[in-house]
Amino acid sequence: MRLFLSETFFDAVFKLPKKAQDKVVAFQKKFRENPASPGIHLEPIAQFKNSTMRTARLDDNYRVVIGMLNGNTYSLLYVADHEEAYRWGMSKKFVWNEHTQACQLVNVEEKEETKSPTAPVVETSTFFTGVPEDKLLKIGVPQETIGRVMSIKNLNDLDALEPILPLDAYENIFNIMDGENIDAVISTIEEGQAHDNEDKLLSDNNKRRFVEITDDDALQRIIEQGMDKWQIFLHPSQRKLVDAEYKGTMKISGGAGTGKTIAAIHRLKYLCQNPDAHVLFTTYTRTLSVNLADSIAKLDVPVQKYKLNNIDSVLLDVVKAYKIKDGYKVLDYSGDEESLKLWREVLETEVTEFDEQFLYDEYIDVIVYYGNKEVKQYMMQPRVGRTRALSRKQRVDIWKLVEKYVALKQERRVVDRLELFNEATNYLNDNGIHPYTNVIADEFQDFSNPELKFLRALVAEGKNDLFLVGDPIQRIYSGRKMNFGAAGINVRGVRSRKLKINYRTTEPIRRMAVGVIKGVDYDDMDGGKESTNGYVSLIHDGVAPQYKMVSDANAEVGQVMEWLEECQANDIKLSEICIAAPSMQLLKNIQSRLHRDGKEYRVLKGAQKQGSTDGIDLCTFHSLKGLEYRVIILIDVNERNIPSKVREGYPFSGMDKVAQKEFLSAKRSLLYVAITRARQLVFITGFGEKCELIKKD
Structure with missing residues (x-):
């Protein structure tokens, strides 16, 4: 016999007490041995809506709802106390949809539709007017709800139908109404089907919400290890990326919460199945790499x-x-001051129209960016993003100063950080050394061109070489210039894919976050523009984020404590909450108040985590990257810390227009990242001038 685990059963089993979970493990072992065993008590229920639904006795208090596809294939659908299990089972149908090659749980109404399943005659046009019925069937709409779907005019109508639609059908309809072409959706579904002689039950579409239990200990491992849903269930769009064989590089982009990092981690496990694999998984910050280590460990990658x-x-x-x-010391790990000091030494003996900041930026943003080694290369080099035009003579003069700067660094045995990336890249390429069989890079938008070139050099060009994951809109570090083409990495056409469905945040949270970045053009880092079109959340229910301005710092602390009390009153654990600020210094008052009130907390600073794992996490907006929480509280959000436009004085006074634009864009991205870390609730506060980027929904 074959036994499958549904997504709904996964959710239900973790709501049971530990003793009941242990009984579930023992039950499924007995069930796999003999579903007809008298001790199983597998029986139909007259009130269930179709003959495929059964219940089985777990103990005196709990029952398991089981779906039966044929006499030899079953799926664990739900588990709860007797009354709840019966109530749940009576509201469902369990069916196999041949059009999508996936099992479906269809919600049914108290009184099912008795009218013809064909489209009703309507006086006004609807969204699906003119769409053939067979196309709706192909996207997973059950035959009995075709008429209701054909009457949909807008998203409000779709929301009203959500309770009676299978999840995959609802998702597909939503995507189409959000602008996706129905034929493209059908094509994606067909890609997720089994092909030729493959097992239809193991299609990518079915594995989205139903996975096979192939040994007696599988469910026990899931429960004992407290596995997350992402470890087991992958959307077909993710699985297609994870298990594919690519001729070369693949770039995966997508908005916050679309599962990019999850796809990358599963990709790592897939690549490590190769006996000769030596894979590098890298990201920009140590904090992210530490967080990734925890997630990778959950997948049991060798x-x-x-x-x-x-x-x-x-x-x-x-x-x-x-x-x-x-033996060289690396400069610029903590800013550019050490390099600027050397430039000032160069200028002490030279008469020039250029100051040290301009020369440093020209050196890093043009010469190091492109890896120029000779003046003739620099003379021909485009200077994209540099606001001041230079004549040929000025470039020659600058190169002479660069030569003196380089000589001074050699004398002092120091090297600029990005320059060292170029040195390492050249060494690897010149000697034909490629230390890894494959490279996976998460958050590619954080890298600069010298770092991308270095990644390119770490692995030989060829099959499955680079797997790059990121979101240009989440580019939170200003001044870091990068372009895939300039780095020698081809990600155009079929080498680029985009994930669009947000599975983390609610729709109200997504709307606020997208509103923050609205009106800004984001470079896709390969000559095009990044778009949020099609970026949607399927979690429609949710509370709108709150943004409350207060009078001063003390009032801000008071507001935060009020929200914490509200969360705890709603059974939200402290460990499910993160309080974040633009800088660690701004968290001092919060930290003191938590300590005074006896509330446990943990400070996240870089890769270090100090404090109780059962308490509230405290960190900066930057440190939120790659994390997620049930509740996010953002403090000190105002025009001073998250400016919406250029203003007089600090920090804009020392910037040219390009730098000012990049700075504002990075601040928007930072707020966007911070907001989208929340799964359920977002609270924002501040004092002073209200941040104009946050609009009321």
Whole structure:
């Protein structure tokens, strides 16, 4: 016999007490041995809506609802106390949809439709007017609800039908009404089907919500390890990316909460199945790499097959292994002051129209960015993003100053950080050294061009070489220039895919976040524009985020404590809450108040986590990257910290127009990232001038 685990059963089993969970494990083992065993008590219920539904006795208090596809194939659908299990089962039908090749749980109304399933005659046109019935069947709409779907005029009508639609059908209809072409949706569904002689029950479409239990201990591992849903259930759009064989590089983009990192982690496990695999999984910050380590461990990826590290640590490993710039000190880990000091020394003996900041930026943003080694390369180089035009003579003069700067660095045995990436890249390419079989990079938008070139050099060009995951809209570090083409990485056409469905946040939270970045053009880092079109959340129910301005810092602390009390009154655990600020200094008052009130907390600073794992997390907006919580509380959000436009004085006074634009864009992205870390609730407060980026819905 074959036994499947449904997504609904997964959710239900984790709501049971521990003793009941243990009984579920024992039950499924007995069921796999003999579903007809008298001890199972597998029986139909007269009130159930179709003959495929059964219940089985777990103990005196709990029952399991089971779906039966044929005499030898079953699915665990739900588990709860007797009354709740019966009530749940009576509201469902369990069917196999041949059009999508997936099992469906169809919600049924008290009185089912008795009218013809064909489209009703309507006086006014509806959204699906003129759409053939067979196309609606192909996107998963049950035959008995075709007429209701054909009457839909807008999203409000769709929301009204949501309770009686299978989840996959609702999702597909929503995408179409949001602008996706129905034929494209059908094509995606067909891609998720089994092909030729493959098992239809193991199609990507079915594995989205139903996975097969292939051994007696599988369910026990799921429960004992407290597995997250993402470890087991993947959307077909994700699974297609994870299990594919690519001729070369693949770039995956998508908005916050669309499952990019999840796809990358599953991709790592897939690549590590290769006996010769030596995979690098990298990201920009140490904080992210630490968070990724926890997630990768949950998938039980063989540790000897991969290496996980942030990009700077990977660089230092290569530099050390091959003695590149051996004994040199690396500048610029904490800003550009050390490099500017050297530039000032160069200018002490030179008469020039350029100051040290301009020369430093020209060196990093043009010469190091493109890896120029000779003046003739620099003379021909485009200077995209540099506001001041230069004549040929000025470029020659600058190059002479650069030569003196480089000589001074060699004398002092120091090297600019990004320059070291170029040195390592050149060494690897010149010597034909490629340390890894595959490279996966998460949050690609955080990298600069020298770092991308370094990634390109770490693996030989070819099958499954680079898997790049990120979101250009989440680019929170201003001044970091990158372009895939300029880095020698081809991600155009079929080498680029986009995930669009937000599975993390509610629709009200998504709307607020998208409103923050509205009206700004974001570079897709390959010559085009990144768009939020099609980026939607399927979690429509939800409370609108709150943004409340207060009089001063003390009032802000009071407001935060009020929200915390409200959360606890609604059975939200402190460990499900994060309080974040633009800087750690701004969290001091909150930290003191939590300590005074005896509320446990943990400070997240870089890769360090100090404090109780059962308490509230405290961190900066930047440190929120890659994390998610049930509740996010953002403090000190105002025009001072998250400006909507250029203003006089700090920090804009020392910037040119390009730098000002990048700074504002990065601040918008930072707020967007912070808001989208929340699964359920967002509270925002501040004092001073209200942040104009946050609009009321």
